[in-house]
Amino acid sequence: xxxxxxxxxxxxxxxxxxxxxxxxxxxxxxxxxxxxxxxxxxxxxxxxxxxxxxxxxxxxxxxxxxxxxxxxxxxxxxxxxxxxxxxxxxxxxxxxxxxxxxx
Amino acid sequence: xxxxxxxxxxxxxxxxxxxxxxxxxxxxxxxxxxxxxxxxxxxxxxxxxxxxxxxxxxxxxxxxxxxxxxxxxxxxxxxxxxxxxxxxxxxxxxxxxxxxxxx
Numbered sequence: 001x002x003x004x005x006x007x008x009x010x011x012x013x014x015x016x017x018x019x020x021x022x023x024x025x026x027x028x029x030x031x032x033x034x035x036x037x038x039x040x041x042x043x044x045x046x047x048x049x050x051x052x053x054x055x056x057x058x059x060x061x062x063x064x065x066x067x068x069x070x071x072x073x074x075x076x077x078x079x080x081x082x083x084x085x086x087x088x089x090x091x092x093x094x095x096x097x098x099x100x101x102x103x
Numbered sequence: 104x105x106x107x108x109x110x111x112x113x114x115x116x117x118x119x120x121x122x123x124x125x126x127x128x129x130x131x132x133x134x135x136x137x138x139x140x141x142x143x144x145x146x147x148x149x150x151x152x153x154x155x156x157x158x159x160x161x162x163x164x165x166x167x168x169x170x171x172x173x174x175x176x177x178x179x180x181x182x183x184x185x186x187x188x189x190x191x192x193x194x195x196x197x198x199x200x201x202x203x204x205x206x
Contacts, residue, residue, distance in 0.1 A: 008201035009129040009194060015205075019120035026112040083204045090196040091112060097193055098111035101186045102118075 020054050033077045123157050136180045
């Protein structure tokens with residue numbers, strides 16, 4: 001039996017699966033724009049390699065924007081797309097649930 | 104540097120991390136009570152081994168209740184704890200976001 005229409009929660013977990021992506025988006029959301037080093041420090045203990053891969057996937061899935069500035073030394077900043085910004089209502093529900101259950 | 108207080112989203116991803124748990128909880132939520140076989144069919148393509156492990160972790164984290172009935176053949180049913188039931192507001196935000204962005 002093939003699933004003709006995926007459940008929205010299934011689609012969400014396919015995109016956000018793994019333990020890092022929600023945290024990466026949440027960190028960028030709080031700071032609006034973040035450079036790689038700062039993001040790496042905030043989403044501890046992620047490795048630089050895994051963070052790089054996760055950022056590429058998030059960029060491919062149109063959830064984050066990668067901006068590179070022609071400066072010396074080169075500067076790269078990550079920000080959220082409009083779609084990812086609209087996750088804020090998901091985060092606020094997660095936060096209130098989490099605060100209530102993990103005191 | 105140690106983190107003294109974990110961000111609620113970090114705690115949430117630690118508990119819900121991986122691609123299956125939100126889907127398992129969502130499937131049980133929609134049916135109230137589910138037997139292993141039905142759950143396995145709904146959370147496709149999870150393996151029986153992985154589903155068993157995920158259910159044990161969810162039970163340990165007090166998100167699901169495992170009830171075993173002394174019948175022949177033995178019957179086991181899974182349902183949500185009050186804490187997991189209160190995730191419904193998270194799911195409804197995920198669903199509306201997902202419906203909007205993955206048409």
